[in-house]
Amino acid sequence: MKKELKVVPIKNGTVIDHIAAGQALNVLKILGIHARMDAALSVVMNVLSKQMGRKDIVKVEDRELKPEEVDKIALIAPQATINIIRDSEVIAKHKVYLPEVIEGIIRCANPNCISNAEREPVISKFITVSENPLRFRCFYCERMIEDVSEYL
Ligand SMILES: [Zn+2]
Known part of the structure; x- marks a missing residue:
């Protein structure tokens, strides 16, 4: 069985998946995350996705983003899903909701x-x-x- 391209897993932190291709950097901008921060970041762009054709993925290590923080990214990535990882396990998974x-x-x-x-x-x-x-x-x-x- 061929799996979807797997990116290096993180031990703790947040994975933002199903970002429309090309929007990963705008997602970081909206979240106020930039390279100068301490958090280790991985940005994966333009990977194949069964649902979306192409998509971007953002991983933020050692930081659990709160729903109210991530909802803002629905502005540009309404299909995004948020996975919170602790000890290499997904402990919470949620969608983003566009704020009013x-x-x-x-x-x-x-x-x-x-x-x-x-x-x-x-x-x-x-x-x-x-x-x-x-x-x-x-x-x-x-x-x-x-x-x-x-x-x-
Ligand atoms: Zn105006």
């Missing part, structure tokens, strides 16, 4: 929006309008955004 309100992640496309003000900008705030297709509305100026990856 997204604060401080998406940059508004409208240069005149109060959230883009040069002096004292307010924190951006978007309302999820629909999941399929993904659409978000700026709370302040009503500007709609579809492809979030351009506005992270």
Whole structure:
């Protein structure tokens, strides 16, 4: 039996699987995880997946991401699954849920929006309008955004 390409397993931490191909780095951006952090990271891009054709996988060692932290990645990876690993065992597995309100992640496309003000900008705030297709509305100026990856 041929198994799906296996990546090096981690002993403790979080595995984010089923990320749409090409979005792994945006996932890290949304989670605020970058190379300067202590956490050991592995990013696997463009692996074959039965369900999705191609997908990305992110592994964060020694850090268990909380559901409210990871839900934000549903913005760009709505099919993502989160696996929490302890002592090499998957102890919890969950899907991500798109939050109804997204604060401080998406940059508004409208240069005149109060959230883009040069002096004292307010924190951006978007309302999820629909999941399929993904659409978000700026709370302040009503500007709609579809492809979030351009506005992270
Ligand atoms: Zn706006």
